[in-house]
Amino acid sequence: MCTLEKLDRLFLLKLTGDGEHRLNPTLLDNLRSAITQIRSDPSSSQSVLITTSDGKFFSNGYDLALAASDPPLRAVMAAKLRSLVADLISLPMPTIAAVTGHASAAGFLLAMSHDYILMRRDRGFLYMSELDIELVLPAWFVAMIRMKVASPAARRDVALTAGKITADRGLEMGIVDSRHGSAAETVEAAVKLGEEIVRRGADGHVYGRMRETLLREVLHAIGSNESASNGVRNSGSKL
């Protein structure tokens, strides 16, 4: 489901296998355990996390087929992703998503939950698919989009066109930090960037706290979602 390796001072978290890496409860639990493991590593405040994947997909979002067959799991997956993202936001180290395959909906959010997005340009796209599949965006998705996508026009393009954003377009839109020729080159570039960051020697704890402050609107929206979905049916609460 996912593996965690240490490459000198870097942590490499990989979503494994050739599937869509749908964010089902099991994968989400595995990812959270990996993050917990990273946190408890004594060298963590002088490290960098790189998240990547095998195959054609970074992640194709929630396991909607599972949710269709077992509706309560929809809320379970949503809660687990919120926790994972809150963990990533508070992680005491810089984070890099090496996007080597498609990242859709919740999968796109997972990529955006990293400080840097490096992406291959020969294949793959970022895709906020909700409009195409008749789902609305949770408030915390929008908060993340507002934080990570700078221009109002680009935010509109992300949320209201359901466009398939290639690395080239992502770079123009300010979502992607750099683009690379292939999957291998993307991971290589992420490792290089990670090593550069580690060399600068910043304190990961301070970094993590600064990131939390920077992304406080996202954390707030995640928190509000928590209380909103605890047994209260939502209809028309103000955003």
Add this chain to the structure above:
Amino acid sequence: MCTLEKRGDLFLLTLTGDDEHRFHPDTIASVLSLLEQAKSQSTRGSVLITTAHGKFFSNGFDLAWAQAAGSQTGAVNRMHQMVESFKPVIAALFDLPMPTIAALNGHAAASGLMFALSHDYVFMRNDRGVLYMSEVDLGLPLPDYFAAMFAAKIGTGIARRELLLSGKKIKGEEAVALGIVDSAAHDSVEGVVEATVSLGESLAAKKWNGEVYASIRKSLYPGLCAMLSLTAKIAASP
């Protein structure tokens, strides 16, 4: 004053006549009524394109009507009335269950610019027409929802300063560079309208669910929508 036509999937809202299309209580009511009509007739794949005839898209509120009240207090009251009654027009555009495109035939000033910016996409001419927030020149304060609109739709501090604080009349090329409009590629009103129709048709082809579209749109602008008393339908969902 204004008309609503249907061309296939596209609703075409036109401010007619060669005048300045100033927003006055009657025009405000007419536009609101047509937007409500478009909403009631909307289906999957509907798109709204708004345009106008003549040299102006809209030159803002009818200040002459306000002055005609005959007294300072009367004028202030009439201004206030227009500001308040215009809010539902803006709300109706943000609430409209279909993509919206403004095809600027000419100048858009003050509440006329607000009207344009309330659309999802804004196209203007390259050769004619300016965007102008006249308030700073006229000594008029900015209503709170105007300020919220600029915060929501205009991304950089520089662009907001140029638009709101400099009294500048911004032409097409600069408007694109500042990120205020999506396009200023055409040298004629026909060119702009054709381009918006083309965009409209490609959006219509997606056959999106309009309610979902409107919900996502509103969720992108929480501050402004709260001010317009618009709430997105579902707040918590995966």
